[in-house]
Amino acid sequence: MFKPKVAHLFFCCFLISLYYSPICRNIKYGFGYLSSPVTSSDVDSYVKTEGAWILSLQKRQYSVNTVAECSNKCNMETSFTCRSFMYVEKDQECWTAGANTKSDTTVRRSSTVLYEKKAYLLECVNGIGTDYRGTKSKTKTGKTCQGWETLFPHRPNITPRTHPLADLESNFCRNPDGDSGGPWCYTTDSNTRWEHCNVSSCTEECIHCSGENYRGKVSTTQSGFTCQRWDSQKPHNHGYNPSALPEKYLEENYCRNPDGDPKPWCFTTSPSKRWDFCSIPRCTSEPPTIVPELTCATGEGGSYRGTIAVTESGKTCQSWSAQTPHKHNRTPDNYPCKGLDNNYCRNPDNERKPWCYTTDPETRWEYCSVPSCGNAPRPDDPVIPPESEDCYEGNGSSYRGITSETVSGKKCQWWNSMSPHSHQKTEDKFPNADLKRNLCRNPDGDRAPWCYTTDPSVRWEYCSVKKCSSGAPTTQSSVPQDPSIVAQNPFIVSPTPQEPDCKIGKGETYRGPTSITTSGVTCQEWSSQSPHQHNSFTPQSHPDKGLEGNSCRNPDGDVNGPWCYTTDRNKKWEHCQIPDCEENKCGMPVTQPKRCFGRIVGGCVSKPYSWPWQISLRTESKRPAAYKVLLGINTERANEPSKQEKRLEKLVLGPNGADIALLKLESNALICDKVLPACLPEKDYIVPSGTECYVTGWGETQGTGGEGVLKEAGFPVIENKICNRPSYLNGRVKDHEMCAGNIEGGTDSCQGDSGGPLVCYAQNKYVLQGVTSWGLGCANAMKPGVYARVSKFVDWIDRTIKAN
Known part of the structure; x- marks a missing residue:
């Protein structure tokens, strides 16, 4: 396969090059052809990243009105090969660049959007790979490629000068002459003039390792079931939300592996089969390389390849290839890239740190004591927040x-x-x-x-x-409509109306009168073109964005809020200081909670009144009239001056025997800084796997301290698919329930916490996602707590309130 290097043969090939001789192709002489890989002005042929800027020496600036015009500038660039462009919509600036994130440094830059040509990001080939623009630089036998512009050890016949459209930069594999074998390069081995490269096919449906990076389009399982879309909750509810887990590439209904299973899988469209593995062959090309860590672990320890083979409690590890004393599927065959040698501690499946099955028949698996590299924190390190706000x-x-x-x-x-x-x-x-x-x-x-x-x-x-x-957010002492219906421990009410000159969220709906920027500069009228010319945001281009006059607005959904063009000739635009609307919001305590999270055994003692939706339900008998509800307290003794004591008028049990109830108070609760509601979730919302949530209560502490005062504990939500594994809760968790807890145990809700709130922090507020229900013991390893999933009861809550 090596190309001849005989000088007189070059001359012969030159004479017959018009006939495209196979001999000419065999010496890589240079009369192949390549059309430009991207000729369309369609922005869809680019990968978009907000807030990014490429530090490229090859860069040109243009003034344009739209992002489509900017992409045209990149496609028609003649000064260099344009691989990306940056577009600043407010400034109508377009910067074309001869680099992308794979080749040059990327930095943060506000209000800038980076667009990279997909062709230059792909690390696979279409057809014979004449359009391959990736960064592979080794041949199939592992030889390093020679730079296309260098003359040693081989004098090349194909160079950037002879093939200006072939992108022959650096020493990256390319196919400038249409070789049927695909991308190739001259090698740095003096005995081997050139070789083909090991670049996988874009259309080949195969997986490397366990398929964590599989991005193909197989959407049928190994049993023949059609896959359910990831953004759908029918027929199966799940916590793998594409918008919440963008790094998992949960597209359409394609098979993926977001949770460290042996291979890609999907939820199915069959009500009788929740999920199933997909049958995708392994790739024959080289898997991604990792830099092994031999003495320590970084992050979750996926690269650890050391020889520690003992667990944290001193138990000897079971060999990964053995099935005794514990049967398992974490085998070298199922996880070929994870270094499952002998019985060494490893992390093949995205656990918190390296672990192993043990040789103790009574203990299936445990984490290992692998030291962290440097001072880097570990994912399971406890987070103890400062006492300050x-x-x-x-x-x-x-x-x-x-x-x-x-x-x-x-x-x-x-x-x-x-x-x-x-x-x-x-x-x-x-x-x-x-x-x-x-x-x-x-x-x-x-x-x-x-x-x-x-x-x-x-x-x-x-x-x-x-x-x-x-x-902190202020509160009003008004009682919202029908506040007397409360959930069993947390309670929920509707917010009061918004104040006029304030923003909600990013302020896209803001229509207030403020027309001065954060630095005190008066805003330019949106319809004016002086002192700054602009066409991106005018009353005509955005008639529904409130661009009348010169008031601050947010027509482009800027995450930092409303802005305007300024009357300062030296500053084209600037953000405005618009306060958040300070209505009586749910889920926004005046005293911010500690939010202690991680392996803090038994949790933390809470700051007084930092979880103001927490109540204490007490009774001497089963009759509703015998129940009393205590609000605004922090201790079990309940002797605080802020205490509100209410009798029950009615108790409504959950539908179909679900472990949830609504309580109607005999008289209205007084809303104040120590008694505030939690927010209800959206109907049928499934909390994404790994979300940090918090449980509070006065329940059993099992000697961990803090008896008699409200305690809090934070831990991640565990997807029901994982929670129902045989080694966890073995199929006991139902669709209207959810799991949360530390797999290794140590922190959990316990007896006396039943009915208490599990709240998750999102968008500056706490949302009631779970109600403490049951568990197998308290804080036991691999036995997380189970909670009623409140989002499944939103309609029932609404109906019950209206009926009562």
Whole structure:
């Protein structure tokens, strides 16, 4: 397969090149052809990432009116090969670039959207790969490719000069001459002039490893069932929400592996079969390479390849290839890329850290004590928040709170992770910035705390943390309509109307009169073209966005809120300072909770009145009239001056024997800073797997301390598919129930907490997602708590309130 290097043969080929001789192709002479890989102006041929900017030396600026015009500029660029463009809608700026995120440094930049040509991001080939623009640079036998512009060790006949459209940059594999064998390169081995490269086919349906990165379109299971769409909850409810788990690429109804199973799977459209594995062959090309960690583990420890073979409690590990004393499917065959050698501790399935099955018949598996690399935090490290309020001073550089959610509700990416966004903001480069876990921080002196997001299409956002100076939400002492119907321990009411000159959320519906920016500059009228010309946002282009006059508005859904073009010639646009509407909101306590999370045995003692929807239900008999409800208390003794004591008028049990009830009070509760409602979830909403939620109560502490005062514990939601595995709760969890807890045990709701609230924090408020129901013991390993799923009872709650 090696190409001849005889000089007189080159001359011969030149003479007959018009006939496209096979001999010519065999020496890679250079008379092949390649059309431009992207000729369409369709923006769909680009990958979009908000808040990203490429630091490319090859860059040109244009003034355009639309993103489509900018994509045309990139497609028609003649100064260099355009691989991406940046578009700034408010400024109507278009920057074409000769680089993308795979080749050059990417940084944060507000209000900028990066568009990258998909052709230059693919690491697979279509057909024979004449359009391949990936970064593979090794041949099938593992030889490193020679640069296309270099002359050593081989003098190339095909160069960037002879094939200007073939993108012959660096030493990346390419197919400039239409070789039927696919992409190739000259090698750095002096004895091998060239070889084909090991680039997989884009159309080949196969999986590497356990298929975690499978992005194909198989949508039928191994038993022949059609897959249910991931964004559907029928016929099966589930917690794998595509919008909440964007990094899992849960598209359409395609088979995927979001939870570390042996291979891709899907929920099925058959009511009798909840989920099933998909039958997808393994790829023959090389799997992704990892850098093995031999003495320590980073993050969850997926790359750990050391020789520790003992669990945290000192038990010897069972060999991965053995089925005694414990039968399992975490075998080397099912997980071929996970280093399941001998009985060494590993993490093949996205657990919190390396683990193993044990040789103790009474203990199926345990985590291992593998040290962390450097000072990097581990996913199961406890989070003990500071005693101060969860707000920031100044620009938030000193913020050390525990918020890990952005203003639009996206989960933050871990600072020590490079996926989905590669970045430079690491703990070693910013040692004083406290870059722990995925907590919101401000390492670079931005205007407020921020984080990289887990959404591949949004690089970063500011966080949902308020300035300390803005104060806590105020409340009114008015009683909302029919507030006397309450859930068993938490209670729920409707909010009061909005104030006029304030914003809700991002302020897209804001129609207030403010017309001055944060720096005090008067806004330019939206219909005016002076001092700043613009066509992107005018009353004509956006007639339903309230662009009359010069008031601040948010016509583009800017996550940082309303803005305007300014009358300052040196500043085209700026955000406006519009306060949040301070109505009597549900799920927004005046005293912010600690939100302690992780392996804190028994949880934490709560800050007084930080969970103001918590009530204590007490009785001396089973008659409703004998029940009394205590609100506004923090201790079991209930001797606080803020205590409200109410008798029950009616008790309504849940439908079909479900473990949930509604209580109607004999008289109205007084809404105040120590007695506030939790929010109801959307109907049928399924909390995504891994969401951090909190349970509170005065229940059994099993000697962990804090007896007699309200305690809190935070832990992740566990998808029912996992919770119902044989080694967990073995199919006991029903669709109208949900699981939450630490798999290794140590923290849980317990006796005396029944009926208590499980709330999840989202969009600056606490939502009642679960009601404590049952469990197998308290805080036992692999036996998480089970909760009534409130979203399944929203219609019943509404009907009951109206009927009573």
